[in-house]
Amino acid sequence: MNEEIDVLALGMATPLGLSSRATLAALRAGFAAHEEIDEVEDLSGESVTACRLEQPDPGSGRIERACFFASHALTELLSWQPWTSPPAVFLATPEPTQAQDFEAATLWTSLCRSFGHTSLASTTTMLPFGRAGLFHALAQARAQLCAGTIDLALVGGADSLVTTEDVQRLARANALLGKTNQDGLIPGEGAAFFLLARRGARAAVAAIEALALDREPEPRNTGAPPRAVGLTRAFAQVRVNQAARPDVVVTALPPQRWWGREFSHAYLRNAALMPEPLVTVAPSVALGDLGAAAGAVALGVGFWQLHPIVPRRGRTGLERALVYGCADEGTIGVCLLRSPRTNSEVS
Template structure:
């Protein structure tokens, strides 16, 4: 069976409240990092990539809904309910950690914001796996399409680390980048949705954005702050799955990482890369979304998909078409996911 096709994209980030604005801003090397009113352990302001139009007092759920509803609306815009039967919906949200959030409130707010005339099936429970969640959602969506249970699937990821409580939690845990912590992260936020279609059902959507060649997930037994990145257990296993699924096919030409920029993640990638060199770009071209948006958590993979689609289109216009790319993300709790996409 032909791989499913990406036919629609919606993004909302601090760099732009649409896919095109976000893609162009990232391609231009823009960032939106700014000081917040939260101080780290050295008394310095925590820097974050957050939407400036939202009140700093806005809660995590409110920030997620504001971004998520806009990304969802863009992805669903122009769909004709009369031409659709059922769209299976899969939503990736933050992992469970010391910052509890009301997942039901967020899921309900997104569901209620969609056009009620559209046949959206939200029966699948949200996937709480942070940066790895969208890959688990894509894996489930591709399986549903392959089995014939649906011909269209909506996959999204929404997250925010930029509310006051989250900024305080990250600063107290020594995770934020600053003068006293040069190996920290920059909190970020964002939302993104893609519409995935069976190849035979993709007519009427215009030129496809890309194809989903493969998806894989894995699990590391230890969380971020306890595991040895040199072992790279979960990431190695996930890349191995992708390597087998891509056997005999062209080597990906770019790797897109959804990680935070902290050095343990880089060491983990180095070790997993050496064990799966056949999967990796040669030369080793990489992009990390945290360089543009900070840690956007569960939203990172969809933003990276948007970056990959933009690169595919730009390469095609330049007469040097890029065939495929590999993407991955790992959550602090140990969930790991990745995928291969092609033009």
């Protein structure tokens, strides 16, 4: 099954902006959320870098910070498209090996208290696949929407990797970008959510045209070199179902060599799928590694590639964006996002 589903609304919050428009405006202006974390040193004794918002308090925990960004993202989404009864919820959460101090149920309970159970369903389906979790959430939502089990789905993710404890843990593991690891990552935080419906919704602002899930047999956390077997297959699945080339590729991955080589292999094996010339966007360059929120933020960035933030005469958005994400443990997801056939601007 590869039926289309419609996107009715979205909301996104990051350290660069507490709405999707603010975030995208900052990204397009070339801003980055990098700041030095003086209270943590890497193995060389230097201060480390993270993409962290000073609000909430830097000493707050991972769930509290994730909830802060999720609240802003959901507030924006509700301003686009309120509902009368809560939609079914599908939430991307961290991979089990990266879920220290992250209780997804606690996160959702806190959000329900903030918004009320009339706005948010009290239960949610958790997809513990990190950067690839959003695509699994999309797949489950699509299956239930197309089966008629549900009428609306709320899909997204929220995470924060910048608490003092998390940054210290990454520093001890020499996982951070710095003198002792020039291919390390910069941790980040954020959230994004999407309201989805079956194909044919009048208020659609985009559509998920194709979706593919796969798994890398020898993922990054095994230490094996990137062979891109799973990503090649996932791209090929999308290629079979696509109507036209995408205009841009948006990745949920941090700018590390392993991920870059993996994409290069999969790209060369699926050149007919890719934009010509190749255009890629990596939100993590400015926002850091967003953990379980990475896929959702990448999809949000992909959406705004289709719609000019400031409409100008003679200037239209792109038609399609290919969005993908991979988890350290090997889970992979890819989707093709298409602008609505009316090509109307988002107001």
